[in-house]
Amino acid sequence: MQEIVNAALSDDVSSSDFSALILPDSYRAAVVLKEETEMFAGMATRDKEPEKSLHVRDVATPEPGPGEALIAVMASAVNYNTVWTSIFEPLPTFGFLERYARSGDPWAVRHDLPYHVVGSDLSGIVLRTGPGVRNWRPGDRVVAHCLSIELTSPDGHDDAMLDPEQRIWGFETNYGGLAELSLVKANQLMPKPAHLNWEEAAASGLVNSTAYRQLISRNGAALKQGDIVLIWGAAGGLGSYATQLVLNGGGIPVCVVSGARKAALARAMGAELVIDRAEEGYRFWRDESTPDPREWKRLGARIRELTGGEDPDIVFEHPGRETFGASVFVARRGGTVVTCASTTGYRHEYDNRYLWMGLKSIIGSHFANYREAWAANRLIAKGMIHPSLSTVYPLAQVGTATQSVHRNQHAGKVGVLGLAPEEGLGVQDHEMRHRHLGALNRFRNC
Structure with a gap:
């Protein structure tokens, strides 16, 4: 493994x-174990602790199959699907595997293991490619988006997200990115933005692509100039990219946040209209079963x-149960509520x-197809959208990192180092980085 690290850190290594x-x-x-899926039985969601269920262990190195690539993971990031996996909600992910x-795919049998390697983001270097891979070769610096598809059915050929065998890598497949190595399909790979370090590059794949499809794509809300967009959790992982995409696309974000520090971050991104839920005391439910239309x-x-x-x-929309009734109410006549998650609960209630x-x-809206993910990554490579990385943990502390996201103690994205021995490595375009350094450090300085 050290030879891989040495090669990754060298500027003079060939394919x-x-x-x-x-x-x-x-x-x-980082793995969860099949034998522990009942460890939180009977506990409230908020009381479940990823620190107890996520383990860092040695696992066997897989061989890349047709159309696959084995990646040396320099860095990864925590997403909410890692939280769901770690607390075994809404179901243990072993059923997916x-x-x-x-x-029917003989190579898929490898994914059914007594452990699940989690994580749906990475930045790293291609080590090996399987048969049929033409666009990538060993030594390429890459980031990965999390859409795993088969495209053997006609359904996905207009929009790959409609493929009946669409899965989220590291959540519905094994060999995810919170690790030293990872197995992906080659059509998950995109070029690593040259002005970013490894941990910054790893932060954006899932959330930036998700926000892009939700807001910009014709498969989502098709944002146009001048649109007013209410953004829940505007300083969080998804919301921080949504805010930037709205501003970059000529829209007007109304950013809802949960505290003064996050309000300052939203303004630092360029948002002028900010609502601090905590300060203004919004309570959309009178009790567990009664919404409050007032x-x-x-x-x-x-x-x-x-x-x-x-x-x-x-x-x-992405909080779900807590906010959905309010979202439907406040949207303008003829307006659109676009939803990609339900982090506060899946059973929504609104006044029809x-x-x-x-x-x-x-x-x-669910993640993004390859074209949408590529377009979202291109905006980052052009310096038009910036990673919202706030904190970085070593792989050994992935449970703590995931718990901070579960407790909503974070802002922006939480990164995790893989093979990168320290932060700040992997930058190739230093001139471009210098031009955007303030924006790159917005969330680090919070």
Whole structure:
């Protein structure tokens, strides 16, 4: 493994040098264990502790199959699907792995293991490619998006997200990115932005692509100039990219955050209209089963106060149960609520009168297809969108890193080092980096 690290840190190593490296039989990885899926039984979601369920262990190195690549992971990042995996909600992910193994692909059988290597982001270097891989070779510096597809059915050939065998790598497949090595399909790979270090480059794949499809793509809300966009959690992982995409696309973000520090971060990104939920005391539920429409109306009035009397054209939804009723209410007549997650609960409740009588739309959006992910990554490579990395942990502390996301103690994205021995490595375009250094450090300085 040290020879791989030495090669990765060298500026004078060829593709053939990487091809000649001897691969280790095993590597360190963050895993959950099938035998522990009931360890949190009976506990409330908020009380479950990823620090107890995530383990860093040696696992066997897989061989890349047709269309696959083995990656030396320099850095990765924590996403909310890692939280779900680690607390075994809504279901243990081993069911996904078992179904994948039964799919008829002989290479998929490898994914059904008594452990699940988690993680749906990475930056790193290609070590090996399987048969049929033409666009990538050993030594290429890459980032990975998390869409794993088969495309053997016609359904996915208009939009790959509609492939019946669409899966999220590191969540519904094994060999994820929170590890020293990782196995991906070659069509998950994209060029690493040259002005970013490894941990910055690893932060954006999942959330930036997700926000891009939600807001910009014709498969999502198709943002246009001047659109007012209400963004929940605007200083978090998804929301920080949504805020930047709206600003970059000529829209007007209304950023909802949960504290003064996060309000300052939203303003630092260029947002002018910010609502601090904690300061203003919004409570959208009277109790566990009773929503409070008066609070929806209070939020709507506050939005109009900030916008000069206008309601949001688009509501960028991902909290789910806690906020969904308010989102449907505050969207303008003919407006769109676009949702990609339910981090506060999957069972939503809203007043349908405001939807049908207001001619509003709800769009479900799940990650992104390769074209959308590539376009989102290109914006980062061009310096138009910036990673919102705030904190970086070593792989040995991945449980602590994931717990901080579960507790909403983070801002932006939480990174995890893989083979990179320290932070700050991997930059190739120092001139471009210098031009954007302030934006790159916005969340690090928070």
